[in-house]
Amino acid sequence: MTLKVLAIDDSKTIREMLRHTLSQGGFEVHVADDGVDGLEKLECVGPDVVITDINMPRLDGFGVIEKIRSQKVYSALPILVLTTESAQDLKERAKNSGATGWVVKPFDDEKLIHAIKRITVG
Amino acid sequence: MSSSAEIRHTFFQECDDLLEALDDGLCEIDEGVSDQSFDPETVNAVFRAVHSIKGGAAAFGLDELVQFAHQFETVLDSMRSGNLIANEEVLKLCHRAADYLNDLVVAGRDDVDPPKGSSQDLVEKLSGLLPGKLEAKKEENSGAIGDFNFAPAAISIMDDVPGAVSVVSTYVVKFRPHKTLVSSGNDPLLLFRELSELGELKVSADFGGIESLESLEVDECRITWSLEVDTNLSELEIREVFEFVDGMCDLEISKSGPAALGNEQETNLNQLEVDANPRSDAKISSGNDSVGRGKSGSSGGGANATVRVNLELVDRLINMVGELVINQAVLTQCIDDAGVLDNGELSTSLAEFKNLARDIQESVMAIRAQSVKPLFQRMARIVREASELSGKEALFETEGETTEVDKTIIERLVDPLTHMIRNAVDHGLEAPDLRRSAGKLETGKVKLSAAHRSGRVIIEVSDDGSGINREKVFNIAVEKGLIPADSSLKDSEIDNLLFLPGFSTAEKVSNLSGRGVGMDVVRSAIQKLGGRVNIFSKPGAGTTMSISLPLTLAVLDGMVVDVAGQTMVVPITAIVETLRPDPEDIHKLGSENTVVSVRNKLVPVVDLGVVFGHRSSAVSLSEMVLLLVESDDAMSWALAVDQIFDQRQVVIKGLESNYGYVPGVAAATILGDGNIALIIDPEETARRSDKPSESMSILAMEGK
Incomplete structure (x- = not known):
């Protein structure tokens, strides 16, 4: 079964890269431009895994995760945080918001796909 | 599917937007820095811009860019969290950092070595803003698992x-x-x-x-x-x-x-x-041995519905619209010649056709129109650099940034504006000690403004420096043989001497404005765009250089007139009103000059037929039609023409590339009957006819 990924990032470059890498990796890729857009698309896409940036306008990654987790139906949806942040406190914060895991940019293709595979059943 | 080259292209395109957002944000913070009244979200946005550049750059292995962006971002981050108070000093450094970041992006895009220069100094100053903090961060990094290091090279634990x-x-x-x-x-x-x-x-x-x-x-x-x-x-x-x-x-x-x-x-x-x-199925598949194609998801899905279009396509569209306008004129002429214009249905359709052609033209123009903001932002950098190099403190102000102008015009304004801005800082502003003794603030002001005025775009560069030293300018012009020593020139004429080829007032050639081009190059660049440049100066108070440009380079609304048997076009935007003068309103001044009284104001009359040499002396004015035109600086003239034919859209065909610059003539156009008519530049024409005979030598020298 093809896994559906919803990738939320305000950088077009990163969105394009995610789309490219993940399509090559056999995922069905959907992208969103920021947190608000991401939450809107969540409903119609029904992803198997969400990848989200942290620093975004309108609604940041923490907000996205908290909003997703607040819905019972998504309580176990795997969410990867994609960020250049190396600081420990940001990871802690993401975790406290309910993130499943993280990938640090710049990701290489393998690392990213590996991170997704380790948190998805597919 | 996007190849990595395409993604790379996307990245640099995005960088342009991000750098603009960065500049925008910093300027916004600038405004509220004195009382800390800026929006914290602006600091966030600025941080995000740098952060996004870093994120993308890392993916393409642009290490130097990544490292600098990281340094910059750290500073912005502590500003964001309130650990670093944004003051003018910090902001100034941020502006410089943004400039350098821009340089690094350009270097990355063009795959060349980034400029060295002041980068080391900049990095040190940036880290100087964060005592001890960076070190701490580094330690934290090296202690973490390699994964968390942002640097592309993974550390093998x-x-x-x-x-x-x-x-x-x-x-x-x-x-x-x-x-x-x-x-x-x-x-x-x-x-x-x-x-x-x-x-x-x-x-x-x-x-x-x-x-x-x-x-x-x-x-x-x-x-x-x-x-x-x-x-x-x-x-x-x-x-x-x-x-x-x-x-x-x-x-x-x-x-x-x-x-x-x-x-x-x-x-x-x-x-x-x-x-x-x-x-075995849990093995990681590498990027290349694709497992399944995966339907490409919702395509793009950007929040703002814009498309990037190849400029060539737009230009082609513009050309075609131009042809359409000519074709419409030809068609109208044919129908008129055939004597069937009275046919109600036909004339309605024709009118409809005209309206549609105009709508299309306006829409295409709107595609090309861009705000001058990016241009102005570039100039902010020029001011910073110029003030650093010249040792003069300069505050840069802008006004009317949202004014929209044709893209080509904006592009071609970069060089002349750069030169004018440098001049304003380098020659316009005085050194701080001189300013102080003149009772001015030590920090000089350079202002750049844009506005739409009577169908043209006016861009002004002004400074609050000492103004033009007219005596010096006059002497230099005489010395260089540009004017006879016994010339008697009006103040404004002396000021305009600066635009003569081969004129340079700088006693020592500074490495700033003295880069081998003079103001004459500025003027010819502006003229090529169908524009004019004027200079106004007040001793002790400053100098203003004003550029007046057409909104577009393609089409204009013109009044088609008859001048001594020649068909000419006067841009409608310049015409305030048309009138047939009463004989008692016409007054002679001396043997050559005539004025007309318009609502108790005397306006000099300029006979276009005489100016362009189609007739030797003025004919009776009461037979003629006067077109009242006004200049950007509120001067008025009455242009005398024999007859008004029509008012219509005409396509601008530049003369300069095909023939050369003719004073007073802005361009040419093709009429419905296939004939060519000259489009005149009313102000230029009027000013020229205005000049006293002794300064005609300047005129003669200006025609190249």
Whole structure:
């Protein structure tokens, strides 16, 4: 079964890269431009895994995760945080918001796909 | 599917937008820095811009860009968190950092070495803003697992662990998930699956935590596990499997031997053996051996519906619209010649056709129109650089940034504006000590403004410096043989001497404005755009240079007139009104000059036929039509023409590339009958006819 990924990032470059890498990796890729857009698309896409940036306008990654987790139906949806942040406190914060895991940019293709595979059943 | 080259292209395109946003944000912060009244969200946006550039750059291995962006971002981050107070000094540094970031992006895009220059100094100053903080951050990084380092090169931790290779040991892992583990989307089974990839795995579960079936919650895990894995890898790598659930479980890892196995629970363990051979399907597929295509998801899906269009396409469209306008004129002429214009239906359709052609033309123009903001932002940098190099403090102000102008015009304004801005700082402003003794603030002001005025775009560069030293300018002009020593010139004429080729007032050639081009180059660049440039100066108070440009380079609304048997076009935007003068309103001034009284104001009359040499002397004005035109600086003239034919859209065909610059003539156009008519520049024409005969030598020298 093809896994559906919803990738939320305000950088077009990163969105394009995610789309490219993940399509090559056999995922069905959907992208969103920021947190608000991401939450809107969540409903119609029904992803198997969400990848989200942290620093975004309108609604940041923490907000996205908290909003997703607040819905019972998504309580176990795997969410990867994609960020250049190396600081420990940001990871802690993401975790406290309910993130499943993280990938640090710049990701290489393998690392990213590996991170997704380790948190998805597919 | 996007190739990496395309993504790279996207990245640099995005960088342009981000750099603009960065500049915007910094300027916005500038405005509120004195009382800290800027919006914290602006600081956030600025941070995000730099952050996004860093993120993308890292993916393309642009190390220098990444490192600098990181440094810059750290400063912005502490500004964001309130650890660093944004003051003018800090902001100034941020502007410089933004400039340098821009340089690095350009260098990355063009694949050249980034400019060296002041970068080291800049980096030091940036880190100087954060005492001790950067060091701390570095330490934190090196202590973390390689994964968390933002730098592209992954650090191999394995090298530091002695005896990590080839010896197979048994590790016992005690794993007790907390409630949060499942609710964060993690799944113990997936962890075991990953663990099983490290080596032979035995799993035993303890269900002792489950009191009763009824008390179970779906998102709560009450099972504890004991895992045994045989692997030649290190404990660190086992820990890495549990990386995501760190803090969400109790985890004990010990090497080998049942002695190390937990104590009290052992007796309670309901043994459960799980076949956990490494599963082949869990192998990671690399980027290239694609498993399935995966339908490409919702395409693009940007919030703002814009498309990027190749400029060539737009230009082609513009050309075609031009042809359409000519064609429409030809068609009208044909129908008129055939004498069927009275046909109601035909003339309605024709009128409709005209309206549509105009709508199309306006829409296409709107595509090309861009705000001058990016141009102005570039100039902010020029001011910063110029003020640094010249040692003069300069405050840069802009006005009317949202004014929209044709893209081509904006592009071609970069060089002349750069030169004018440099001039304003370098020659216009005085040195700080001179300013102080003149009772001015030490920091000079350079202002750049844009506005739409009577169908043209007016761009002004002004400074509050000492103004033009007219005596000096006059003497230099005489010295260089540009004007006769006995010339008597009006102030404004002296000021305009600056635009003569070969004129340079700088006593020492500075490395700023004295770059081998003079103001004459500025003027000819502006003229090529169908524009004019004027200079106004007040001794002691400053100088203003004003550029007046057409809105577009393609089409204009013109009044088609007859001048001594020649058809000419006067841009409608310049015409305030048309009138047939009463003979008693016409007054002679001396033998040559005539004025007309318009509502108690005397306006000089300019006979276009005489100016362009189509007739030698003025004919009776009462037979003629006067077009009242006004200049940008509120001067008025009455242009005398024999007859008004029509008012219509005409296509602008530049004369300069095909023929050369003719004073007073803006361009040419093709009429409906296929003939060519000149489009005049009313102000230029009027000013020229205005000049007293002794300054005609300047005129003669200006025509190249």
